[in-house]
Amino acid sequence: MARREVRLAYTMLAPTFLIVLAIVLWPLLANFWISIKPVQLGDLRPATLVVNERLRGDLTAPGDAATIEFRLRNSSRDDPIRNATVTDTLPAGLVVTGSDDRCTLTGQTLACDLGEVEGGFRDRIRIEVEATQQYFDAGEVVKDTKAVTTGTAENVLTSFEFSLENFQRVFESPEFWHVLRVSFYYTIFGTVGALVLGLFGAQLLNTVFPGRGILRGLFLFPYVAPVIAVAFTWVVLLDPFSGTLNSILQQMGMISGPINFFGQRSVELSLFGLTINFPVALTTVIIFEAWRYFPLAFLFILARMQSISTDMYEAAEIDGATPLQQFWYISLPQLVGILAVLFLLRFIWTFNKFDDIFLLTGGAAGTRTLTVDVYEQAFALSNLGAGAAVAVIVFVVLLLFSILFFKFSPKDEG
Template sequence: MQRREMWLAYMMLAPTFAIILMIVAGPLLANFWISFKPVQLADLRPPAVLMNERMRGNPEAAGDAATLEYRMRNSSQDEEIRDVVVLDEIPEGFTVTELPEGCAVEGMQLTCSLGTVEPRWRDRLSIEGTVSAAYLEADRPERDSEPVVSGDANNILTNFDFTLENFQRIFDADEFWSVLRVTFYYTIFGTGGALVLGLFAAQLLNTSFKGRGFLRGLFLFPYVSPVIAVAFTWLVLFDPFSGTVNALLTKMGVVADPVNFFGQRAIEFSVFGMSFEFPLALTTVIAFEAWRYFPLSFLFILARMQSINSDMYEAAEMDGATPLQQFWYLSLPQLMGILSVLFLLRFIWTFNKFDDIFLLTGGNAGTRTLTVDVYEQGFALSNLGAGAAVAVVVFVVLVTFATLFIKFTPKEEGL
């Protein structure tokens, strides 16, 4: 019975395991593999023989000579292709008189073995023959069948060329350390901002009043809306030329010139003769992060607050504790568990976040985080290997955090 139950359990879990191995665990390992390989985006298209078929000689009457010509080239600049074989159907009404070397006709089937072709190879195959009346009546019958080419080439993804160049490249780049710093600022302040806003919002809605359900729904809007919708709305709202916020600020005389919130790296200002730089775009992006994710912490904190026993507050009230004392000495300690769990979870998710910054600034103006750098290296600069190397850095940092967090997480919250 026990064994049967065990097997049943494994059977029921098998599909889940399969898809997670395929789509999560597999790619995770593959990412390590790719990070050690010199792969460019263009290498994903495997080298192939490209070909073009046409009939030459312009036959006009039955019995005229014509040439069936295949023009071919190797698509790759630096990879050879082995065992190249061309397959095609001889068009209706075309009688072959002469075949080039390596080609054979069996019935209507043309087979040409070309062996190994060099990088940058170009050639033509010319098949001489005569046409019949049937050919002339049909409209270009050679187009009825597409020629098929097969051949083996080295697949850059599966061969055993390894290199450390990707890692060298990313660690040598000056911007890498600034990317790392921006990532930490973004993660820490984004997480903190979302938590503080969430805590505040939860305090507001912890008492019951008319319209509370409505406000709770409203406060969740930023979180449940699609990221593209809210990100583009913020872009429109803060646009330096036609945005509402800038129009308000300039028209009301708060600032002289429109502020490019998402495009300006830093504002300089001086206090007591010392000049400071305020990272404007990064701050705006962090504000977006806090705005979009405060609903989540709000929801959790509110749920926790409503489960706190109210007897405690009544007792405190009797003893003359003031509202702020009640918050500080009663509520906060009760919320510490959920706050720390939320901090850890949000910290990891903010660190992993890609969409928001990518849509808001594209990683420009001093807002490039590690995740955006993966895209930048892998797709914008077309260097998949380097992108994968950055992804490895992301993963290593993440595993470090996760281990630290699991060690220090309070167990009782059980998330």
């Protein structure tokens, strides 16, 4: 019975296990593999022999001679192709009068063996032919049958060629440490902002009043709406020329000229005689992050607050505790557990976040985080290996954070 149960359990879990293995765990390992290989985006298409067939000369009457020309090219500049061949079927009625010594003719089938061709290889094969009456009767032309090429090329992805060049490039780039710092600013302030807003929002809706359900639904909108919709809306709303927010601020006399919220890297502020470079675009992106994800924190905190027994507040009330004391000494200690869990989850998810910054600024104006850098390296600069190397760094940082968190987090979070 117990063994049957075990077998049943494994059967029920097998599909999940397989798909997670194939789509999550395997790519995770593959990413490490790619990161130590010199792979470019172009290498995904393996080198192939490209053939272009054309007829030189006119065949208008029986006895006319012409040349069939095969132009051959290796699609890759660097990688050789082994066992390269070209085969083609000539139209009936064409008699071959002069051939290439790499080619053999069996019936009307022409087969050429090119052996190994180098990267950047270009060549022509010329076959001289003469037309007979049968050619005109059949009405076929040379292009009717496509020339077929074969050949095997080494795929960088599966070879055993390794290098640490990708990591070297990443660490030596002067931008890397800036990108890392920006990632941490974005993650920490975005997470804390979302949690603080969520805590505040939960306090607002923790009392019963008419319209509470509507407000709760409304507060969840930013989280539910697609990221493309809200990100582009913010871009339109904060546009320096036709943006509504800049107009409002100007009408209220709060700013003298429009602010390019997503385009300006930093602005000099003097505060008490200190001049600081205030990062405008980064702050805007962080505010967006807090705005978009506060609903999640809000939802969980509200649920937790509603499960706190009212007895404690009544007792505190009798003892003369003020509202702020009640919040500080009763609510907050009860919420520490959920806040810690939310901090962990949001920290990891924010650190992983790619869409938001990519859509808002594309990583410009000092807002490039590690995840955006992965995309930049792998797809904008077409260097898959370097992108994978940055992705490895993302993963390692996450792992380190998780270990640290579990080591030092409060133990009683349920």
